Amino acid sequence: MTRFEELLEGHLAGELAPEEEREFTALLAQAENRRTLMAHQTTAVLLQGVRRLPLSPSFTEEVLAGLPEPRSPQWAKVWDSLWAPRALRWNLASALAVILVLAVTPLAWRALSGPRAILTGRQPAAVVRFTLHAPGAERVSLVGDFNGWRSDEILLSDTTGQGYFSGALPLKPGRYAYMFVIDGTKWVTDPTAEDHRDDGFGNKNAVVTINETEQVDDGT
Amino acid sequence: MPTELGLGSDHADENRIIAQCLAGDRKAYTLLVERYKELVHDLVYRMIGDAARAEDIAQDAFVKGYLSLRDFRGESRFSTWVCRIAINRCRDLLRRARREVLMPDGPDGEPPLSESVDEGETPAAALERREREEVLHRALARLPLKYREAVVLRHIEGMEFREVGSLLGIAAGAAKVRTFRGREMLRRLLEREGFRDDAI
Numbered sequence: 001m002t003r004f005e006e007l008l009e010g011h012l013a014g015e016l017a018p019e020e021e022r023e024f025t026a027l028l029a030q031a032e033n034r035r036t037l038m039a040h041q042t043t044a045v046l047l048q049g050v051r052r053l054p055l056s057p058s059f060t061e062e063v064l065a066g067l068p069e070p071r072s073p074q075w076a077k078v079w080d081s082l083w084a085p086r087a088l089r090w091n092l093a094s095a096l097a098v099i100l101v102l103a104v105t106p107l108a109w110r111a112l113s114g115p116r117a118i119l120t121g122r123q124p125a126a127v128v129r130f131t132l133h134a135p136g137a138e139r140v141s142l143v144g145d146f147n148g149w150r151s152d153e154i155l156l157s158d159t160t161g162q163g164y165f166s167g168a169l170p171l172k173p174g175r176y177a178y179m180f181v182i183d184g185t186k187w188v189t190d191p192t193a194e195d196h197r198d199d200g201f202g203n204k205n206a207v208v209t210i211n212e213t214e215q216v217d218d219g220t
Numbered sequence: 221m222p223t224e225l226g227l228g229s230d231h232a233d234e235n236r237i238i239a240q241c242l243a244g245d246r247k248a249y250t251l252l253v254e255r256y257k258e259l260v261h262d263l264v265y266r267m268i269g270d271a272a273r274a275e276d277i278a279q280d281a282f283v284k285g286y287l288s289l290r291d292f293r294g295e296s297r298f299s300t301w302v303c304r305i306a307i308n309r310c311r312d313l314l315r316r317a318r319r320e321v322l323m324p325d326g327p328d329g330e331p332p333l334s335e336s337v338d339e340g341e342t343p344a345a346a347l348e349r350r351e352r353e354e355v356l357h358r359a360l361a362r363l364p365l366k367y368r369e370a371v372v373l374r375h376i377e378g379m380e381f382r383e384v385g386s387l388l389g390i391a392a393g394a395a396k397v398r399t400f401r402g403r404e405m406l407r408r409l410l411e412r413e414g415f416r417d418d419a420i
Contacts (some may be wrong), residue, residue, distance in 0.1 A: 055275065
């Protein structure tokens, strides 16, 4: 944009300062600049003379019809209170409470989320039956990767009364280490397991493998 | 023409109306729609060149404006804000259409004419004015979008460069350059249509 064009734009907008107006007038001594001014003035006047199109009489009504229904006063209050900015004031007790919540939440989440390997919904699964012959035992529980090795969660039952404790568990495909716990104290490796691996403490864990295509395995 | 649009309406008054709207008073919004409907509709029409769709888009812009009122910070006027929504809608539409003007109105490709007649305007003068508007409509439709936006906002809707820049997301100086260049292109197009500089 040349200086003349810049001044021309300011002149048409009525924005020139007196000294700029004088500069502009001086530049109009050139015939070419006068022609440009006239052409732009003509075009600007033409544009400013354009009339607005008539609108349909129902324009505003149609806009209002497109607006959502107003909320009830109670809901409006609740909604507004949700969005209203607030200043929080802290004291030592509230700060400690927040710290406590932040510290406990991950632990609570872990405790509540439970074993992920055990299925509860409609997913591809294999139902695995675990059995241990433990004559004289009062209680046998199953522990393993699938339940975070918690010994009070999966109790096997002796339906025969002859010391054969068993239970069925739906599992996702995967490879799981497990053990039995007799009367809450004695850890026993499944003697019929398909595989074993060291548990890092000098004993062997039993291992069960569930393949993707496997649906039911009830014979362990 | 644009000076009667209410662009200079009291800012505090608008903020009060907007507060009423936010409190759930839909009728309060009527005041804003009534105040700016012609501006928004005309702007959209000049952008897309289709009167029927212009009305739909303008109405959509007002509805969207109402739904987003909570985001309105009052840093600009409501008119600027709702025009920005309308312009964005036009840009989307034109981008989708991959053309800068959807279709000329009317059976012969002519724009629908304003029915208003100046007091004391003779039929011949009214006819001449309408012919001028038709030529201008066609010439505007041929301007590249970014120049058309600037020319329409500055000269037809009568906005200041600061406001034009705010609406288009550019500096006031850039709005000035676009307006000048757009008007220069328009002048050449009008010349090809047989307009002379002393034709008015």
